[in-house]
Amino acid sequence: MNQINQTQKIRHFPVLLKEFLSFFENVSINSFFDGTLGAAGHAEALLEAHDEIEIFIGCDQDKEALNIASDCLKRYMNKVSLFHENYKNIDKILNEMNIKTVDGVFLDLGVSSMQLDVAERGFSFRFDAPLDMRMNKDEPLSAKDIVNEYSEIELEKIFKEYGEEHRAKKAAKQIVLKRKKKPIITTFDLIEVLEPVLGKRRRIHPVTKIFQALRICVNDELNVLKQGLENAIGRLSHGGIIGVISFHSLEDRIVKHTFKENKTLQVLTKKPIQSGYEEKNPRARSAKMRFAKKI
Ligand SMILES: C[S@@+](CC[C@H](N)C(=O)[O-])C[C@H]1O[C@@H](n2cnc3c(N)ncnc32)[C@H](O)[C@@H]1O
Numbered sequence: 001m002n003q004i005n006q007t008q009k010i011r012h013f014p015v016l017l018k019e020f021l022s023f024f025e026n027v028s029i030n031s032f033f034d035g036t037l038g039a040a041g042h043a044e045a046l047l048e049a050h051d052e053i054e055i056f057i058g059c060d061q062d063k064e065a066l067n068i069a070s071d072c073l074k075r076y077m078n079k080v081s082l083f084h085e086n087y088k089n090i091d092k093i094l095n096e097m098n099i100k101t102v103d104g105v106f107l108d109l110g111v112s113s114m115q116l117d118v119a120e121r122g123f124s125f126r127f128d129a130p131l132d133m134r135m136n137k138d139e140p141l142s143a144k145d146i147v148n149e150y151s152e153i154e155l156e157k158i159f160k161e162y163g164e165e166h167r168a169k170k171a172a173k174q175i176v177l178k179r180k181k182k183p184i185i186t187t188f189d190l191i192e193v194l195e196p197v198l199g200k201r202r203r204i205h206p207v208t209k210i211f212q213a214l215r216i217c218v219n220d221e222l223n224v225l226k227q228g229l230e231n232a233i234g235r236l237s238h239g240g241i242i243g244v245i246s247f248h249s250l251e252d253r254i255v256k257h258t259f260k261e262n263k264t265l266q267v268l269t270k271k272p273i274q275s276g277y278e279e280k281n282p283r284a285r286s287a288k289m290r291f292a293k294k295i
Pocket of ligand 1: 061062
């Protein structure tokens, strides 16, 4: 699929878009940091609604996402600066731009539909592809390395902590047993190895939590979130607004507690905003959005 078709296909349904925009209604924004730009759905809508924005910083650790975003944001390029970076490095990015603070920060966490739909990225159990799962292809660690090299105890811990998988011990044991005979290279290799302990395909695929755990581990997602949130809050201007959309309870817990415990923030969402039935993006079903304001 060429990039334009791919762009058209993936960028129609940013999650919780109306709700996201409502937090910036009647707010004047001069500078904004979108740390997970993706296909720039939220970014484009915000830029459209706020023509007072002068500096829009878009960051994504996936080069392919940035290419698509830059295409989508063409008409705003005089205001937009794009960075191939991890959002946890917001300090480095703002220092490079000579900017002290921003009026808004947004993180729409996890993988994009595009990343899930491109088989060779190895994120999805729907396709047979190399076990990769790196959002940033410049990083050395892939899911294949973890599955083939980590000890049984480490694997169990990852499946338990990052996947909340109650059969973590069995799954780790089975992987270590099977990889002695033959390395586990692809997504379907892993599914085949785990089938005897997790069972055959059901409505929710039995490897869902194992795949989630591996992805979180490969991209160090929870540590990045903790560190990235602290750094981003530190860079919010007085009255500035931060919003985060998360997709599983491990992320949401971190966002909730960080917002609540940070004395410089006023929480704007006592309960997380969740998606209604009208959301067309299937990722939206598990989305939770929280907002806070710097005081
Ligand atoms: C759910 S998508 C964002 C979708 C976007 N809001 C839109 O409307 O198109 C998440 C994006 O964040 C990126 N991402 C995830 N973790 C990141 C991190 N730590 N640093 C930078 N980008 C990250 C992913 O590569 C992916 O492109």
